Amino acid sequence: MFDNIGQMVLLFWRTLGALPLAWRQRQKVFEQFFEIGNASLLMVCMLSFFIGGVLSLQTGPALVERGLPSAVGGIVGLAVARELAPVMMAILIAGRIGSAMAAEIGSMRVYQEIDALRTMNINPIHYLVLPRLVAIALALPMLVVLAILIGWFGGATVAEINHHMAIPFAVFFGDLRSMVELKDVANGVFKTFCFAIIIGTVSCHQGMATIGGPRGIGRSVTKAVVNSIILIVMFDYILTRLLLH
Amino acid sequence: MNSPAQKPDGVKLEVRGLRKSFASQEVLQGLDFTVQPGEIFVIMGPSGSGKSVLLKHLIGLEAPDAGEILVNGESIMTPEIAAKYRMALVFQSGALLNSLTVGENVGLYLTEHRLKPPAEIERIVREKLADVRLSEAIHKMPGELSGGMKKRAAIARALVIEPQLILYDEPTSELDPLSSVVIGQEIWNLNQNTRVTSLVVTHDRDLAFGVADRIAVMDGGQILTIGTPEAVKAFPDARVQTFLNADFKREPRFKNI
Numbered sequence: 001m002f003d004n005i006g007q008m009v010l011l012f013w014r015t016l017g018a019l020p021l022a023w024r025q026r027q028k029v030f031e032q033f034f035e036i037g038n039a040s041l042l043m044v045c046m047l048s049f050f051i052g053g054v055l056s057l058q059t060g061p062a063l064v065e066r067g068l069p070s071a072v073g074g075i076v077g078l079a080v081a082r083e084l085a086p087v088m089m090a091i092l093i094a095g096r097i098g099s100a101m102a103a104e105i106g107s108m109r110v111y112q113e114i115d116a117l118r119t120m121n122i123n124p125i126h127y128l129v130l131p132r133l134v135a136i137a138l139a140l141p142m143l144v145v146l147a148i149l150i151g152w153f154g155g156a157t158v159a160e161i162n163h164h165m166a167i168p169f170a171v172f173f174g175d176l177r178s179m180v181e182l183k184d185v186a187n188g189v190f191k192t193f194c195f196a197i198i199i200g201t202v203s204c205h206q207g208m209a210t211i212g213g214p215r216g217i218g219r220s221v222t223k224a225v226v227n228s229i230i231l232i233v234m235f236d237y238i239l240t241r242l243l244l245h
Numbered sequence: 246m247n248s249p250a251q252k253p254d255g256v257k258l259e260v261r262g263l264r265k266s267f268a269s270q271e272v273l274q275g276l277d278f279t280v281q282p283g284e285i286f287v288i289m290g291p292s293g294s295g296k297s298v299l300l301k302h303l304i305g306l307e308a309p310d311a312g313e314i315l316v317n318g319e320s321i322m323t324p325e326i327a328a329k330y331r332m333a334l335v336f337q338s339g340a341l342l343n344s345l346t347v348g349e350n351v352g353l354y355l356t357e358h359r360l361k362p363p364a365e366i367e368r369i370v371r372e373k374l375a376d377v378r379l380s381e382a383i384h385k386m387p388g389e390l391s392g393g394m395k396k397r398a399a400i401a402r403a404l405v406i407e408p409q410l411i412l413y414d415e416p417t418s419e420l421d422p423l424s425s426v427v428i429g430q431e432i433w434n435l436n437q438n439t440r441v442t443s444l445v446v447t448h449d450r451d452l453a454f455g456v457a458d459r460i461a462v463m464d465g466g467q468i469l470t471i472g473t474p475e476a477v478k479a480f481p482d483a484r485v486q487t488f489l490n491a492d493f494k495r496e497p498r499f500k501n502i
Contacts, residue, residue: 024359108342116340119304119333120354120406127357 004205011129011208012201018123018130025131032135036097040143043096044089048147051084052076052154061164072165073172074179076155081180085147086188087236090195093140094228098203101132102224105207106217114208124208133200140196141189148185152176187243194239195232202228255283255442256316256330256409258303263312265298272298274466275312285436285443287453290463291488296446297337299463300414303444304334316410330410333403337415339395341387341402347374348383351401373401376438377431393424400431404439411435413445417452429455450489454478462488 022029060072105128108114114124152173159167206224210216258280265273272295280286290296301307303314305327313320321327341350352370355361361369374380377397387395396416403411413432417425429452436443436456447453453460454474461471462485470480478489 104344111343112336112338112340113342115301115306116334116336116342116402118306120357121328122353122357 004209007209008201008205011125011205012133012197014125015129015133015201015204018126019134021126022130022134025126025134028127028131029134029138032131033139035100036093036135036139037143039100040093040096040139041146043092044143044147045150047088047092048080048085048151049154049157051088052080052151052156053158055079055084055151056155056158056165057162060159060162060167064165064167069165069167070171070175072159072167073156073175076159076172077152077176077180078184080151080155081148081184081188083188083236083240085144085151086192086195087232089144089147090140090192090199090232091229093136093143093196094199094203094232095225097136098199098224098228099221101136101200101203102207102210102220103217105129105204106210106220109208109210110213110217129200129204129208132204133197136200137193137196140199141192144189144192145185148188190243191236191239194235198231198235199228202231254409254440257282257318258286258410258442258444259315259318260299260303261313261315263299263302263314264310265295265302265307266310272466273302273309276463276466276468278461278468278471280442280444281458282442283436283440284458285432285445285456287445287447287457287460288463289448289450289453289460289488291448294463295466296448296463297414300334300412300444300446303412304332331406331408332410332412333406333408334412334414335396335399335403335416337418339387339392339399341390341395341398343387345387346383347379347385347387347390347398350387350398351383351405353402354406369405370401373404374398376404376435377401391424393420393427396420396428397431400428400435404435407439408441410442410444413443413447415447415449416445417447417449422451425449425452428452432456464488 055076056072059075063069063071108128117124117127156169156172159165159172160169203224206220210220260276260278263273263276264271276299288296288299298307302309313322315321316330319326321330341347342353345353348370351373352366355366355369371380371383374383377400379394379397379401382390382394382398387398390398416428416432420428432443432445433456435441445452445456457474459471460474460477462469462477464484469482469485470477472480477485
């Protein structure tokens, strides 16, 4: 992976340079945006509900036992907004959308479609990478805002129905409101934006670098997902460290 | 046989001392040849002789280690000069974008470069598809087309840029004999109608001798001979004759497999 970091940065830099052309490519951006949303919405809803729920289940009884039932909403709210929703959704999207990007571009590379674009003086970065990167950078933060809200709802639901906690919605959300600031949600969304850039860049780069036949496409897909996840976790630490200060 | 001198609209292509190596293998070993304006020039040779690599150099997808490529006397090694000339490559596989319809594929160059309004693009797309007798496929996806239809769609896509030089990479590979004849006719008709300089890379002897003004035979990254079809047929080199005359009927051992 680290051999290719330079190439990935170069690809990102060239895509950034082509950003003024994004409006011209708006139709493709919209198609990709719709594809990402359509493919991920249900999974995001289910995953975030149960993430909030399990967090509530893991922390709630212990806090209630120690006489701190009002802390459950705050802990679940902070954990979901700052960490769990951004990271889990990014990993989900890396697997669902990053793999699809790498497979599609890799297939185009293997079957000479990218060469065909070049012979028509169509820059593959403008035509293929730019719309995907812009779409994922817009879609993922929006999905994470939704994931945060559903995660909170999942946490609150479990806190209320679990007989070890039985914390009413109003208490849960009252505590959540007192502990979670808009800044916490904004930080989570900002981290997600960075993760989206990572997923888009890594996946498009792997697709563009595909060699060989169907086996090569398979290798690119695997590398795209694995490298995205590794970089997401690494950058999660770096960004968390920076944002905490 | 058509005379290149009667077809002045295409460009003159010159390849001088072209060399290319991949790792330790020298794939192109100093190629020299000239294609006259409006000529159909066929490069033949067995698989692995360097034909497709040569095409990639001509269209700018590969850079040579040495040598140069001239169009109308100007080196096209710099993108600025290359951009002056309209060149198109018809890929072996067709290389149509699978996510677009045939019509969208054919109009892609005009759409992406915003060269014409949408209605005009549609008119041109219909016209070019009609030229290759593929009008009915305008709304189909490439996956719905036969191999021959894909290649005809790829030719239509190449024609949209009104090329001065059109390169064909194995245009009849993987096609049945009838489809091969159709593709050969398309190459011939386009050359006659548009006066485009055509360079065809193939190992299909019927196609080569059917359409070529001149033929070059390549092997091992070298050109063995260049001449009219008659001259190439009579060329007394064992490698050329082996390639031109290889035939199942003369290899009885195949009948026993």
